[in-house]
Amino acid sequence: MNCDGVIREISDYIDGELVLAVRHELERHLEHCGECQMVIDQTRRTVEIFCGSELVELPADVKSRLHAAVKRKMAEGRQQA
Amino acid sequence: MYCATFENGIVQSGLLAGLGSLLSASNPHRLPSGVAKEDEHLLVAAAKSGDAAAFEELVERYERKIFRLTMNITRNKEDAEDAMQDAFMKSYSHLKDFDGDSRFYTWLVRIAANEALMRLRKRRPNQFSIDEPIQGEEDLMPVELEDWGPSPEQRFAQTEMREILSGVIDDLEPDYRTVFALRDVEELSTEETAKALGISVPAVKSRLLRARLKLRQKLNRYFRQGETN
Numbered sequence: 001m002n003c004d005g006v007i008r009e010i011s012d013y014i015d016g017e018l019v020l021a022v023r024h025e026l027e028r029h030l031e032h033c034g035e036c037q038m039v040i041d042q043t044r045r046t047v048e049i050f051c052g053s054e055l056v057e058l059p060a061d062v063k064s065r066l067h068a069a070v071k072r073k074m075a076e077g078r079q080q081a
Numbered sequence: 082m083y084c085a086t087f088e089n090g091i092v093q094s095g096l097l098a099g100l101g102s103l104l105s106a107s108n109p110h111r112l113p114s115g116v117a118k119e120d121e122h123l124l125v126a127a128a129k130s131g132d133a134a135a136f137e138e139l140v141e142r143y144e145r146k147i148f149r150l151t152m153n154i155t156r157n158k159e160d161a162e163d164a165m166q167d168a169f170m171k172s173y174s175h176l177k178d179f180d181g182d183s184r185f186y187t188w189l190v191r192i193a194a195n196e197a198l199m200r201l202r203k204r205r206p207n208q209f210s211i212d213e214p215i216q217g218e219e220d221l222m223p224v225e226l227e228d229w230g231p232s233p234e235q236r237f238a239q240t241e242m243r244e245i246l247s248g249v250i251d252d253l254e255p256d257y258r259t260v261f262a263l264r265d266v267e268e269l270s271t272e273e274t275a276k277a278l279g280i281s282v283p284a285v286k287s288r289l290l291r292a293r294l295k296l297r298q299k300l301n302r303y304f305r306q307g308e309t310n
Contacts, residue, residue, distance in 0.1 A: 007221050011290040039223050039297070042304075046297045047265050049234050053246055055145045062162050063144065069166050070140050073173050074133045 001025045006036045014044045125185045129176050136176075140169055143186060146267065147193045153262035154197035156251055157204065164200055168193035183273070190267050191277040194259070198278075201255055221294060225301050233304035249299040253292060260285055261292035 001009075001022075006029055012018045013026055030037050058066070124142075127135035147168060151161035172179075172189050179188055234242055250258055263274045264285065275285045 004222065007223070007294070008290070011286060011293060035226055038226055038228070039294075042229055042301070043293050043297045045229065045233070046293060046300055049300070050246060050250075050261075050266055050296070051268075053243070053266075054239070055149060056243070058144055058148055062148065062158075062165075065162070066140070066144060066166055066169065067137070070137065070169055070173070073170050074136065077173070078131075078133075 001029045003029075003033065003036055006030070006033070007039065010040060010043050014040065014047065121185055122181065125176075125179065125181070128173075129179075136173060139185065143189060144169075146186075147189065150190060150193055150262055150267055151197040153250060153266060154194065154255070154259050155201050155204075157200075160200040160204065161197065164193060164196035167196045171196075187269060187273055190263065190269060191273075194263060194277050198259065205255070221291070223294065223298060225298060225305075227301060227305035229301075229304040230306045233300075237303070245300070245303050249296055252299060253295055257288050257292035257295065260288040261296070264289050265293070 006013075006026055009018060009022065009026055013023065018026065030040070057063075121139075124135045124139050128139060144165070147165050148161060151164040151168070152158070155161045155164060168189060171192050172185075179185065237245065250261075253261070259278065260274060263269045263277055264271065269277065271282055271285050271289075274289075275282045278285070
C-alpha cells in the first residue's frame with residue numbers, strides 16, 4: 001500500500017472497520033512512513049477533540065422560548081385528547 | 082471510533098455509582114443531561130402515556146445536544162433555534178409512532194437533522210445538495226504536515242478552543258459538516274447517519290473521510306508546533 005492508499009483508508013482504520021488483511025498492509029506501510037503516521041495521529045486527534053468538546057448551555061432566551069413552546073404543544077395535546 | 086470512548090471515562094463511570102448518586106446538587110430531582118441512556122426508555126414510555134414531566138425531562142436532557150447539531154448544520158442561530166424547536170414539537174406529536182427500535186435520542190437526532198437541512202436548503206437553494214456525488218480523489222492528500230506535539234488543544238483556553246472549533250466547522254462545506262456532525266459529534270453509526278440523510282453508506286464514508294481530513298488541515302493552522310497563540 002502506498003501513501004494514497006493509506007489516506008483513502010484513514011477513516012475506516014481509525015474507526016477499526018478495516019478488514020484484517022488491509023489493516024496489516026496499512027500498518028506495514030506505517031512502519032516506514034512517518035508522514036502517514038502523522039496524518040493518522042492528527043486525524044484521530046481531530047475527531048477526539050470534536051467528540052470531547054464540552055456541551056455549552058443553551059442561551060437563556062433560546063431555552064425559555066423552547067420550553068414555552070413545548071408547554072404550549074403539550075397543553076394543545078391534552079385539550080385534543 | 083466513537084465519542085463514547087471519550088465520554089466513558091467522564092460520564093459513564095458515574096453510572097456504576099448508581100443512579101441515586103447522579104442527581105445534580107443544584108437540582109436534586111433532575112439527572113444531568115447525557116448521563117443515563119439506561120433510563121431513557123422509561124422516560125419515553127412515561128411520556129407516551131401522557132406524563133408531561135417525562136417529556137420535559139427528555140427535552141431538558143437533549144436540548145443542548147440538539148441545538149449543537151442544528152447549529153453545526155445550519156451555522157445560523159435563528160435557523161438552529163427554529164429547527165430545534167420544530168424537532169422537539171414533531172417528536173412530541175409523533176411519539177406514538179416511535180417504536181423503540183432505536184434509541185429515542187437517535188430518532189430525535191434524525192428529525193432534528195432533517196429540520197436543519199430543510200432550513201439550510203431554503204437559505205442556500207443552489208449551493209447545497211447532500212446527495213450529490215463527490216468527484217475525484219485528487220484533493221485528499223494532505224498538503225501541510227507539521228508536528229502538533231502532545232495535546233495541542235491544551236495550549237488554548239477553553240473559550241478560545243471553542244471559537245477555533247466553531248470557526249473550522251464553519252469553513253467546512255455543508256454536506257461534509259453535516260455528516261461529520263452526525264457521525265463524529267452526535268455519535269450516530271455510519272448506517273444511522275446514512276438513514277438520517279437518505280444517502281448510501283459509501284457516500285457517508287466518503288464525506289466523513291473528507292470532512293476529517295479537511296478539519297485536520299484547518300486545525301493544523303492552530304496546532305503546529307511553535308505556533309504562538
